[in-house]
Amino acid sequence: MEQFTLIVVFLFVLFFLLGSGVWIAVSLIGVATVGMLLFTDRPVGDAMVTTMWGGASSWTLTALPLFIWMGEILFRTKLSENLFKGLSPLLWRLPGGLLHVNIAGCTVFAAISGSSAATVATVGKMSIPELKARKYPDRMIIGTLAGAGTLGLLIPPSITLIIYGVTVNESIAKLFIAGILPGIMLALLFMGYVTVWGVITKRRETGQSALKIGQFKDVLQLIPVVLLITGVMSSIYIGIATATEAAVLGVIGALILSALQGSLNRETFIASLLGATRMSAMIAFILAGSTFLSLTMGFTGLPRSLAEWIAELALSPWMLIFALLVFYIILGCFLDGISSVVLTMAVIEPLARSAGFDMIWFGIFLMIAVEMAQITPPVGFNLFVLQDMTGKDMAFIARAAAPMFMLMIVAVGILLMFPEIATYLPNAMSNRPG
Amino acid sequence: MREFFVRLDSGLARLYRVSGYVAALCLIAIGLLVAANIATRMLSMYVPGLTEYSGYAMAASSFLALAYTFQNKGHIRVELIISHLGETKRWYAEFWCLAVATVTTVYLAFYLVKLVYLSWKFEEYSEGADAILLWKPQALVMIGSIILAICIIHNFVKFLLERFRLEV
Numbered sequence: 001m002e003q004f005t006l007i008v009v010f011l012f013v014l015f016f017l018l019g020s021g022v023w024i025a026v027s028l029i030g031v032a033t034v035g036m037l038l039f040t041d042r043p044v045g046d047a048m049v050t051t052m053w054g055g056a057s058s059w060t061l062t063a064l065p066l067f068i069w070m071g072e073i074l075f076r077t078k079l080s081e082n083l084f085k086g087l088s089p090l091l092w093r094l095p096g097g098l099l100h101v102n103i104a105g106c107t108v109f110a111a112i113s114g115s116s117a118a119t120v121a122t123v124g125k126m127s128i129p130e131l132k133a134r135k136y137p138d139r140m141i142i143g144t145l146a147g148a149g150t151l152g153l154l155i156p157p158s159i160t161l162i163i164y165g166v167t168v169n170e171s172i173a174k175l176f177i178a179g180i181l182p183g184i185m186l187a188l189l190f191m192g193y194v195t196v197w198g199v200i201t202k203r204r205e206t207g208q209s210a211l212k213i214g215q216f217k218d219v220l221q222l223i224p225v226v227l228l229i230t231g232v233m234s235s236i237y238i239g240i241a242t243a244t245e246a247a248v249l250g251v252i253g254a255l256i257l258s259a260l261q262g263s264l265n266r267e268t269f270i271a272s273l274l275g276a277t278r279m280s281a282m283i284a285f286i287l288a289g290s291t292f293l294s295l296t297m298g299f300t301g302l303p304r305s306l307a308e309w310i311a312e313l314a315l316s317p318w319m320l321i322f323a324l325l326v327f328y329i330i331l332g333c334f335l336d337g338i339s340s341v342v343l344t345m346a347v348i349e350p351l352a353r354s355a356g357f358d359m360i361w362f363g364i365f366l367m368i369a370v371e372m373a374q375i376t377p378p379v380g381f382n383l384f385v386l387q388d389m390t391g392k393d394m395a396f397i398a399r400a401a402a403p404m405f406m407l408m409i410v411a412v413g414i415l416l417m418f419p420e421i422a423t424y425l426p427n428a429m430s431n432r433p434g
Numbered sequence: 435m436r437e438f439f440v441r442l443d444s445g446l447a448r449l450y451r452v453s454g455y456v457a458a459l460c461l462i463a464i465g466l467l468v469a470a471n472i473a474t475r476m477l478s479m480y481v482p483g484l485t486e487y488s489g490y491a492m493a494a495s496s497f498l499a500l501a502y503t504f505q506n507k508g509h510i511r512v513e514l515i516i517s518h519l520g521e522t523k524r525w526y527a528e529f530w531c532l533a534v535a536t537v538t539t540v541y542l543a544f545y546l547v548k549l550v551y552l553s554w555k556f557e558e559y560s561e562g563a564d565a566i567l568l569w570k571p572q573a574l575v576m577i578g579s580i581i582l583a584i585c586i587i588h589n590f591v592k593f594l595l596e597r598f599r600l601e602v
Contacts, residue, residue, distance in 0.1 A: 017534065018512050019514075020515070020516065020530060020531065021512055021513060021515065021516035021528075021531050022511065022531045023510070023511045023531070023535060024509070024510055024511055024512070025509060026509075026534060026535045026539070027534075029538050029542065030538050033538075033541070045544070045545035045548070046545060046548070046549070048542070049542070049545045049548070049549045050549065053493065053549065053572060053575065056493040056497070056575065057490055057493035057571065057575075058489055058492075059488060059489045059492075061489070062464050062468065062488050062492045065464060065495065066468070069461065241472070244468055244488075245468055245471065245472050247468075248465050248468045248469050248472065249472075251465055252469070270458075273458045273461065273462070274454065274455075274458055277454060277457050277458045277461050277499045277502075277503075278454070278502065278506055278508040279508070280461070280495070280496065281496050281497075281499035281500055281503045281508070282503050282508045282509050282510060284492075284495075284497075285496065285500055285509065286510075288496070333514075335512065336510060339510070
């Protein structure tokens with residue numbers, strides 16, 4: 001009973017700190033300290049800095065700032081412009097017309113940027129005015145953007161997947177490769193939905209109007225980026241580079257690409273570098289706090305008792321996954337994707353392992369769950385971005401995103417039935433560490 | 435007196451910026467070290483410690499950029515509740531957040547100083563292939579955490595002064 005009271009106090013401190021607006025990294029350090037004081041007699045401060053130093057100086061983590069930097073460089077090229085122009089000649093013939101460009105654009109952009117909010121913002125900036133001018137319904141424009149924007153977490157290189165890999169000690173290379181097929185599957189589900197909508201409403205694009213946006217020569221503009229991404233990913237898949245090494249190749253490739261396009265100059269270089277520095281410092285600080293919190297969690301016994309309790313319930317994998325899905329969607333009402341993952345893994349990891357889930361597969365499931373939370377009201381970061389960009393109210397945007405939300409549930413179901421979609425490629429990779 | 439505070443304020447702001455720039459250089463260093471790792475492997479050479487060095491650069495880059503990131507409002511927080519508070523309540527909430535942050539970051543900096551001091555005193559070496567004295571890379575992390583603590587205190591003081599109309 002004593003133990004129970006302590007756990008309640010501990011969780012209360014955690015939610016109070018987070019809820020009262022204390023910076024997430026600071027909250028994690030704070031609650032971990034309180035937890036250490038409550039549950040052990042070990043010297044707290046020394047344990048804190050030793051774990052933090054170990055975590056912060058880990059080599060696997062170096063993939064993080066490098067992939068962020070690559071995204072920041074490409075973000076400052078003419079890519080987003082080219083994306084819309086280059087994809088529309090390829091896709092306008094499909095029923096549903098240029099709405100497909102939203103989805104395909106987000107898919108490609110997700111591959112260069114690890115952040116889903118940035119994906120929505122960048123693709124939306126180009127596509128919303130064009131689609132509105134062509135009288136596509138707002139509901140469909142916003143819905144497809146909200147849904148497809150979430151692909152940023154699945155399609156590699158995903159920042160959140162790196163965080164997950166570092167936290168649960170799984171190979172980042174394998175996680176990246178595992179995300180490819182589920183990401184494409186989700187994109188196809190979204191496009192299928194648009195196609196069905198297009199057939200029902202007979203919404204097609206006329207060639208004349210579509211080709212005003214982009215010609216076939218614009219398609220060629222996309223080739224360098226596509227080559228860069230396939231190059232980075234295949235170097236991981238073939239096994240000639242670890243995730244970190246592939247990230248460096250990505251940075252070099254991005255610099256060359258941006259130089260060739262003429263968008264590389266002193267200013268953009270420094271802006272991309274400083275942007276990446278800030279973003280990775282923010283994430284690294286949260287990670288440092290969470291490694292300390294994981295240490296504390298071990299002492300609280302919370303992860304073990306929760307895993308035992310779940311084992312006693314003897315839930316089927318379907319029930320467990322459903323329960324976790326609900327849990328992450330609720331958590332996502334308060335926290336962004338990275339924080340949700342980092343905060344819960346100390347507790348959820350033992351649970352998932354003892355339930356017998358493949359941790360690579362579980363990572364992919366987790367990405368979809370966390371992303372679903374980002375398009376669920378009242379707080380979803382992708383919803384906020386769209387609210388900013390379109391001026392529509394939250395309820396409208398959430399309703400527009402609802403079909404995509406349902407499709408993501410379908411995607412989780414498919415992943416449960418056919419786990420190979422996530423595990424086939426990584427298992428086929430040569431077995432190497434890193 | 436006022437003159438002094440104004441200069442202190444801008445001097446500190448410069449400190450955060452400079453440490454942010456150093457952090458950015460560390461990020462470049464990570465890239466170069468990893469690139470060197472690839473190049474030496476392709477030439478079938480072996481340079482011991484490259485992976486450890488990139489880990490140190492990672493830690494240094496993260497911590498040295500903390501204050502700079504804070505100044506740029508780069509650290510995330512949950513604003514769902516506090517953004518709905520009225521002006522007075524919001525002030526108390528901010529007061530609380532800054533107070534917690536001050537205690538936490540000073541505490542963190544203090545123990546990092548102790549960590550570096552102990553590594554230095556007992557001449558601890560890295561267990562990796564680099565075999566360098568651990569206090570050297572740890573010192574960069576320590577400096578970053580000290581600058582962060584200064585930055586938070588600085589913001590806290592400014593926050594309090596603004597309230598009491600002692601504008602600096």
